[in-house]
Every structure is written in structure tokens, then in C-alpha cells.
Amino acid sequence: MDADLIVQILFAAIKTGTPLLFIALGEVICEKSGVLNLGQEGMMLMGAVVGFLAAYGSGNMGFGILAAMAMGSIMSLIFAVLVLHIGANQVATGLALTIFGTGLSAFIGADFVGQTIQGFQPIAIPLLSDIPYVGRILFSHDILVYFSFFMTALLVYVVNKTRIGLTLKAVGENPHAANAIGIKVLRVRYLSVMFGGAMAGTAGAYMSLVYTPMWVEGMTAGRGWIALALVVFASWRVGRIMLGAYLFGLASIMHLVLQGLGWSISPNLLAMLPYVATVLVMVIIGADHFKEKLLAPRSLGKPFNPRNMA
Amino acid sequence: MKKNNPISRLELANITKQYPGCLANDNISITLMPGEIHALLGENGAGKSTLVKTIYGIVAPDKGDIIWDGKEVSIKSPSVARDLGIGMVFQHFSLFETMTVSQNIELCLSKIQLNKIGDLAKRITQLSEEYGLNVDPNRYVHSLSIGERQRVEIMRCLVQSVKLLILDEPTSVLTPQEVSGLFNVLRTLSKEGCSILFISHKLHEVTEVCHKATILRGGKVVDTCIPSEETPATIAKMMVGDLADQDAGYSKKEGTITVFNVTDLSLPSKQPFGTELKNINFDLKAGEILGIAGVAGNGQDELMAIISGEDERNVKNAFTLGKLKIGHLHAGERRQLGMAYVPEERLGRGAVPDMSLTENTLLTHSTGFVKNGLVQWQSIKEYTSELISKYKVKCHGEFSEAQSLSGGNLQKFIMGREIGQHPKVLICAHPTWGVDVGAALAIHQALLELRDQGAAILLISEDIDELFLLADRMAAVCDGYLSPLIKTEETNIDQIGQWMAGTFINTAVQEAQA
Numbered sequence: 001m002d003a004d005l006i007v008q009i010l011f012a013a014i015k016t017g018t019p020l021l022f023i024a025l026g027e028v029i030c031e032k033s034g035v036l037n038l039g040q041e042g043m044m045l046m047g048a049v050v051g052f053l054a055a056y057g058s059g060n061m062g063f064g065i066l067a068a069m070a071m072g073s074i075m076s077l078i079f080a081v082l083v084l085h086i087g088a089n090q091v092a093t094g095l096a097l098t099i100f101g102t103g104l105s106a107f108i109g110a111d112f113v114g115q116t117i118q119g120f121q122p123i124a125i126p127l128l129s130d131i132p133y134v135g136r137i138l139f140s141h142d143i144l145v146y147f148s149f150f151m152t153a154l155l156v157y158v159v160n161k162t163r164i165g166l167t168l169k170a171v172g173e174n175p176h177a178a179n180a181i182g183i184k185v186l187r188v189r190y191l192s193v194m195f196g197g198a199m200a201g202t203a204g205a206y207m208s209l210v211y212t213p214m215w216v217e218g219m220t221a222g223r224g225w226i227a228l229a230l231v232v233f234a235s236w237r238v239g240r241i242m243l244g245a246y247l248f249g250l251a252s253i254m255h256l257v258l259q260g261l262g263w264s265i266s267p268n269l270l271a272m273l274p275y276v277a278t279v280l281v282m283v284i285i286g287a288d289h290f291k292e293k294l295l296a297p298r299s300l301g302k303p304f305n306p307r308n309m310a
Numbered sequence: 311m312k313k314n315n316p317i318s319r320l321e322l323a324n325i326t327k328q329y330p331g332c333l334a335n336d337n338i339s340i341t342l343m344p345g346e347i348h349a350l351l352g353e354n355g356a357g358k359s360t361l362v363k364t365i366y367g368i369v370a371p372d373k374g375d376i377i378w379d380g381k382e383v384s385i386k387s388p389s390v391a392r393d394l395g396i397g398m399v400f401q402h403f404s405l406f407e408t409m410t411v412s413q414n415i416e417l418c419l420s421k422i423q424l425n426k427i428g429d430l431a432k433r434i435t436q437l438s439e440e441y442g443l444n445v446d447p448n449r450y451v452h453s454l455s456i457g458e459r460q461r462v463e464i465m466r467c468l469v470q471s472v473k474l475l476i477l478d479e480p481t482s483v484l485t486p487q488e489v490s491g492l493f494n495v496l497r498t499l500s501k502e503g504c505s506i507l508f509i510s511h512k513l514h515e516v517t518e519v520c521h522k523a524t525i526l527r528g529g530k531v532v533d534t535c536i537p538s539e540e541t542p543a544t545i546a547k548m549m550v551g552d553l554a555d556q557d558a559g560y561s562k563k564e565g566t567i568t569v570f571n572v573t574d575l576s577l578p579s580k581q582p583f584g585t586e587l588k589n590i591n592f593d594l595k596a597g598e599i600l601g602i603a604g605v606a607g608n609g610q611d612e613l614m615a616i617i618s619g620e621d622e623r624n625v626k627n628a629f630t631l632g633k634l635k636i637g638h639l640h641a642g643e644r645r646q647l648g649m650a651y652v653p654e655e656r657l658g659r660g661a662v663p664d665m666s667l668t669e670n671t672l673l674t675h676s677t678g679f680v681k682n683g684l685v686q687w688q689s690i691k692e693y694t695s696e697l698i699s700k701y702k703v704k705c706h707g708e709f710s711e712a713q714s715l716s717g718g719n720l721q722k723f724i725m726g727r728e729i730g731q732h733p734k735v736l737i738c739a740h741p742t743w744g745v746d747v748g749a750a751l752a753i754h755q756a757l758l759e760l761r762d763q764g765a766a767i768l769l770i771s772e773d774i775d776e777l778f779l780l781a782d783r784m785a786a787v788c789d790g791y792l793s794p795l796i797k798t799e800e801t802n803i804d805q806i807g808q809w810m811a812g813t814f815i816n817t818a819v820q821e822a823q824a
Contacts, residue, residue, distance in 0.1 A: 163416070163417075166409070166413055166416065166417055167417065169406070169408070169409065170406050170409070170417055173406050173407065173408055173409075174404070174405075174406055174407075176404070177404030177405065177406065178404075178406075178417075180368070180388060180398075180400065180404040181388065181404060181417060181418045182387060182388045182389035182392065182418075183417070298407075298408075
């Protein structure tokens with residue numbers, strides 16, 4: 001294997017890992033506030049189809065991305081109202097959101113299947129992209145990949161260094177105590193859930209505008225679920241999510257790599273790799289209950305209703 | 311502010327709060343002067359918690375005025391209360407375990423306050439020295455003891471320079487030594503003009519530290535007094551009304567033969583912030599109550615879980631019931647051999663919240679009421695209503711859901727259910743925690759009656775007075791170690807207090823090494 005091939009593999013791993021990175025960044029914020037949203041797949045699909053339609057109709061890619069973000073937020077707002085306000089079960093509601101999003105996106109996009117648009121072009125960052133190897137791996141991508149770099153850095157800073165991060169952590173750990181010291185728990189949770197929705201929408205737009213610039217029913221192929229595993233894998237730490245996303249990205253393209261090397265393994269078997277990896281990660285982490293309990297936000301999945309605080 | 315300032319710090323006028331089915335506060339009026347330590351007394355359900363939550367802005371009153379420093383105010387939320395200068399230390403602490411002390415305190419402060427303070431960690435250290443609180447700003451809260459956590463809560467209020475500090479049962483989780491430390495802090499604060507509202511069940515503490523006391527019963531103010539002129543007994547009379555033949559002082563018994571034995575029990579914790587049990591040995595005799603004292607979180611929960619079988623790890627040789635090794639049996643098998651449990655957590659462990667009392671009875675009486683594989687509902691219903699009347703459980707009937715009962719009533723029911731199985735060994739944790747004086751008395755008598763019938767009782771409690779009242783022999787746990795056992799008549803509160811703080815551990819470790 002020569003250096004050139006390795007550079008190409010790593011470049012592709014980042015590209016493939018980017019949608020995972022977007023959803024997982026959104027989900028980790030959502031979970032840090034104590035809300036488990038299993039509707040990622042549905043929000044992502046809705047983001048993908050609406051982003052595609054908006055870009056196709058207007059001819060403006062930026063508009064497509066904004067529309068996808070807005071759609072993701074709207075989907076998550078539905079979820080938020082149901083679980084935060086009405087107190088519906090988070091797991092069931094999240095699953096319903098995924099089923100809803102899958103069906104609705106297929107319906108909306110039915111007439112546009114197979115249409116293509118001109119996707120984002122890569123932008124090589126001057127100077128940085130000239131660095132041997134690294135420049136080609138990291139700095140010759142399209143604008144959304146750079147946006148994901150920026151979001152990761154921003155969230156690492158916000159979560160670990162600012163008061164907003166501290167508030168988020170407080171709400172996720174002990175909403176009752178947070179309420180008692182005057183933090184508006186529901187507001188924090190609404191905003192976190194909607195941030196998660198916007199990021200899932202962005203991930204969907206990345207799929208339909210950049211990764212494969214077209215709309216196909218169910219095109220996210222379970223990435224929303226992988227992202228959920230990714231959050232656990234990263235033990236709710238934002239920085240680690242980036243690493244995890246690229247590792248999963250690498251697993252997803254392994255079948256292409258091995259085929260390129262002339263290995264004769266069925267591509268169908270190899271295409272399973274990211275999903276097998278997900279299961280393995282969950283098993284390994286799940287085996288250590290002690291650690292999982294220590295790291296997970298304490299109130300994850302538990303409803304909180306300030307009106308019940310008598 | 312000077313102490314002789316004629317303007318009251320806080321005046322409550324005719325505060326009324328109605329909950330569905332219960333008038334929690336009925337025309338309550340209280341006045342607090344600057345620097346006054348004011349006790350709020352009353353049985354459970356007397357309306358104390360509702361009242362302080364009203365002051366702190368968590369509960370909105372239906373009627374009544376709150377006058378703060380001579381001006382009428384409306385306290386809509388805890389942040390409004392804090393801006394006025396009201397701080398509250400909750401019974402269940404509102405701290406975040408995965409954060410440092412400094413971060414916990416920062417979360418309570420507004421941007422303006424933070425800017426005024428500047429370096430928060432430095433300010434904490436400085437206040438800590440000034441008041442003798444001994445709080446390290448950089449430690450993580452989960453590594454702190456209960457007493458330390460309480461000091462962090464108090465620190466949280468001090469940093470905001472409070473004028474009124476509300477403490478909800480602050481001493482229930484502290485060792486006697488920690489309690490006297492707390493009182494010193496309160497006295498210092500009082501001298502500086504800070505008013506303190508102090509809720510407690512422990513009357514001797516009230517007479518020791520408070521300037522004034524207001525006694526609530528059934529949501530009404532029934533009396534006020536100057537505690538230093540009263541005795542705990544006279545105050546207790548005001549609290550419960552007529553039925554106060556408390557503090558009878560029960561006779562002590564000596565156990566006969568050992569029925570339950572714990573040998574070399576060592577067990578790592580399963581929970582991240584749990585306590586490891588370290589080489590625990592004791593014997594429990596028929597016809598005695600063995601009391602285990604200790605501050606919460608020193609291994610009581612872990613000990614209870616492994617003895618009851620709820621913790622399913624195999625410790626075959628550690629437990630002997632009669633001559634049988636039972637450490638490998640599961641909870642149901644241990645129950646069938648004559649062991650019974652009253653866990654600390656009533657709803658969820660002691661009873662299933664949304665099942666009726668009848669069904670909850672069936673849960674631990676499975677053998678008696680099942681014939682040919684069918685449940686005998688009629689007889690179990692009758693049995694349940696017998697329990698209800700015998701233990702004076704206030705409820706609508708045997709069909710009431712467990713969660714509809716108040717804590718004290720549910721506890722009476724659970725005690726009755728367990729005692730009704732005529733166990734050889736009864737393990738019970740905090741049997742009267744949060745239970746009012748009348749119900750506590752009933753529970754005490756039920757326990758003593760069971761002991762006199764020859765059962766062996768292990769009583770785990772944080773209430774040291776209760777242990778002295780009931781236990782025939784005593785020990786204390788600290789950090790997962792169990793102290794030596796001693797007859798209650800041969801010890802005193804100081805020694806047990808020191809054991810609770812762990813003074814026996816060094817000698818125990820040395821002996822183990824020798």
C-alpha cells in the first residue's frame with residue numbers, strides 16, 4: 001500500500017464520517033441536557049429531502065442547507081413538545097419520529113428520485129492544503145466539512161469552558177437541583193433538542209447535497225442509529241466524537257479499500273462493517289456498567305416537569 | 311445591619327396555600343428579626359416545607375403577604391428570592407456530583423455577582439477560613455462526605471451574602487461532632503445579623519441553638535415559644551398536642567442464641583459512588599435489637615442490599631442463618647427461611663407504587679395465600695384490612711394504591727406486613743425516617759413486641775436518638791467498616807459519635823494486620 005492510497009483512504013474516511021459527526025454532535029448536546037432523542041434517522045432523512053428540494057428548486061446550495069437545518073429543528077420541536085411538555089415517553093416518541101420522518105421523506109421526495117444536482121465543490125485552503133499529506137487529507141474538502149471542524153471546536157469550547165456548558169451539564173445531571181437554583185430546565189432542554197435537530201438536518205443535507213448529490217429514499221442508511229452508538233462510544237465527550245466519527249467513516253469505506261486491493265470478499269459482507277462495529281462497540285462499552293453509569297448524564301431519558309415540584 | 315434594628319427582616323402575614331384535598335398552610339403569620347435563629351417545628355405534614363418553599367419562591371401562596379425589610383415583595387422564583395438575599399439549604403442537597411465545589415457555586419451566581427467577586431476560588435477559601443467551614447473549592451462533590459456537602463450548600467449561600475438562611479432539617483445527616491460545628495457557624499452568622507430559619511425534628515437541638523420557635527400543626531400556627539425557656543418534652547407536647555407520652559424509655563433485653571451471623575464480609579461496590587464493605591463481622595441474637603449507627607453513605611445501603619439478597623453476588627460463607635449458609639441464596643429463598651426486610655426506600659423497594667395494598671401484601675406473603683397455584687384474593691383482602699386497622703394506617707381501604715399513602719402511613723403498613731410474617735430475623739433500615747411522632751411511636755412498639763416474641767432485629771438508622779431508645783446492642787459503620795459491638799447501657803452518644811466518624815478504623819486495621 002503506498003502513501004498515496006493511504007492519503008486517499010483517510011480523505012474518504014473524513015468525508016464519510018462527516019454526516020456522522022454532525023448528527024452525533026447534535027445528539028450529544030441533546031443527551032447532555034438529559035433528553036434521549038431516538039428520532040435522529042427521521043430528522044436526518046427529512047433534512048436530506050427538504051435540503052435537496054430547496055437546493056434543486058432555487059439552485060442555491062446555501063439555501064438548501066438552511067432549509068434542511070430548519071426542517072431538522074421543526075422535527076425536533078415536535079419531539080420536544082411531546083416529551084418535554086406533555087411528558088410522553090422519550091424512547092417511544094423518538095422511535096415514532098424516526099418512522100414518521102422515514103415515511104414522510106419518501107412521500108415528499110417520490111417525484112425527485114434520481115434527479116441530480118451539482119454538489120458542493122471542494123475548496124482547497126491556501127497554504128494549509130500544501131502541507132504534504134496532511135493538507136490533502138484535511139484541507140481539500142468542501143465547505144460543510146470545514147463547518148463540521150468549526151462546530152466541533154466550538155462545542156468543545158462551549159461545553160468545557162463556558163457557563164453555558166456548565167448549565168447544560170447541571171440540567172442533565174440533576175434537573176431538580178438545577179430548577180431549585182433557578183435554571184430554566186425546560187428552556188435548556190428545548191434549545192438542546194432543537195440544536196440536535198438542526199445538526200441532524202445538516203447531516204441530512206450533507207448526504208443529499210454533497211456525499212451523493214441526489215435524493216434516494218432511505219439514503220441515510222441507518223447513520224442516525226450509528227450516531228447514537230457513537231455518542232456512547234465517545235462517552236459523551238465532544239472531542240472524542242470527532243475521532244469516533246472518522247473511525248466509523250473508515251469502517252464504512254473498508255469494502256471499497258479491500259476491493260481496490262483485490263481481496264475477493266463479498267462486498268455485501270464488507271458493507272456490514274460499520275454496523276458490526278457499532279454492535280461491537282456497544283457490547284464492549286455495555287460490559288463495563290460501572291464506567292457507563294459514571295459518564296452518562298444522570299437524568300438521561302427521565303422526564304422532568306417543574307409543575308410537579310410541590 | 312445592627313441587631314437592634316426595629317425593622318423586621320421578614321414578615322409573613324396570613325400565608326395560605328391550598329393543595330387538592332389538603333390545606334397545607336392556613337393563615338400563617340411569622341416575624342423574623344435580623345440575626346434571629348428561628349425554629350420551625352411540627353410533625354410531618356404540618357406544613358413546614360410548604361411554608362419555606364413559599365419563602366424561597368418555589369411555591370406560590372394562594373393568599374397572604376410577604377414583607378421583606380419593611381417592604382412588601384412578591385417572590386415568584388428562587389432567583390428572585392436569591393436576589394433579595396434569601397438562601398436555602400435543602401434536605402436533599404441540590405448539588406451536582408460530577409462538578410467541582412467551585413463550579414457548583416458558580417452556577418448559582420449571576421454574571422454581575424461573579425464579576426463583583428472576581429476570583430471565586432479565592433473567595434471560597436477566604437470564607438471557608440472565616441467561618442471554619444473547611445471547604446476546598448477544587449474538589450469534586452462526589453468525593454465529599456454528606457457533612458462536607460452541606461457545608462458547600464451553606465457556602466453557596468454565604469458567597470451571595472445572604473440575609474436570611476433557610477435550613478431544612480440540616481442535622482439529620484450529620485454526626486454529633488459535625489452538628490456542633492454547624493451550630494458554631496450558625497451562631498457566627500447570627501452575630502453578623504443574618505437571620506436563620508431552622509427546620510428540625512430534633513428538639514434538643516432547637517433548645518440549644520434557637521432564639522425563637524414557631525410550632526405548626528395541621529397547617530396552622532399553634533404556638534410560639536422561646537426554646538431556651540422550654541425543655542424538649544414541653545416542646546414535643548406543643549407539637550403533637552395531647553398524645554405525647556413519648557420518651558418512655560424502653561427496657562433493654564439480652565439476646566439468647568445467635569440466629570444470624572455475618573463472617574468476613576468484604577465486597578467491592580457496584581455503584582460508581584458507592585462504598586466498599588470491608589471485613590464485616592457480627593452476630594445477631596434471638597430476642598435482641600442490634601442497632602447500627604452511621605452517617606448516610608457509609609455502607610448501610612450496600613450492607614442492606616447484600617443481606618437482603620437484592621445484591622445478587624454470591625457470598626456463600628459470609629451469612630449463616632441458624633446453621634445454614636445462605637449467602638448464595640436469592641432474596642425469595644432467604645425470605646422463605648424466615649428473613650424479612652424493611653428497606654429505606656418505601657416506594658419502589660418496600661412497596662410497588664401503583665399496586666394496591668392488597669397486592670403489595672401478596673408480594674412478600676406469597677406462600678400463605680396461594681392454593682393449588684391460585685391466589686386466594688378473599689383471604690388476602692381480609693388480612694390486608696386487618697393490617698390496616700391494627701397499625702392504624704390512614705388510607706381509603708385495602709384497595710388504595712401504595713403511592714396514595716403518606717410516607718409515615720406506608721411505613722406503618724410495610725412494618726406491619728413484614729412483622730406479620732413472624733420472621734426469625736428482621737432487617738430494617740431507617741424505620742421512622744420522615745415519620746411523625748405518633749407513627750414513630752407505633753412503629754417502635756411494633757418492633758419491641760416482635761423482639762419480645764424472640765425475633766432477632768437488625769436496625770440500621772441515622773437517627774442516633776432512636777438507636778439509643780430501641781437498640782440492645784450497638785455498632786457504627788464508617789467508610790464500609792463496622793465498629794465493635796457494644797451493649798447500649800455501656801456506651802454513650804460521644805463514643806458512638808466518634809465511631810461514626812471512624813475512630814475505630816485504625817485500631818481495627820492494625821489488629822487485622824497483626
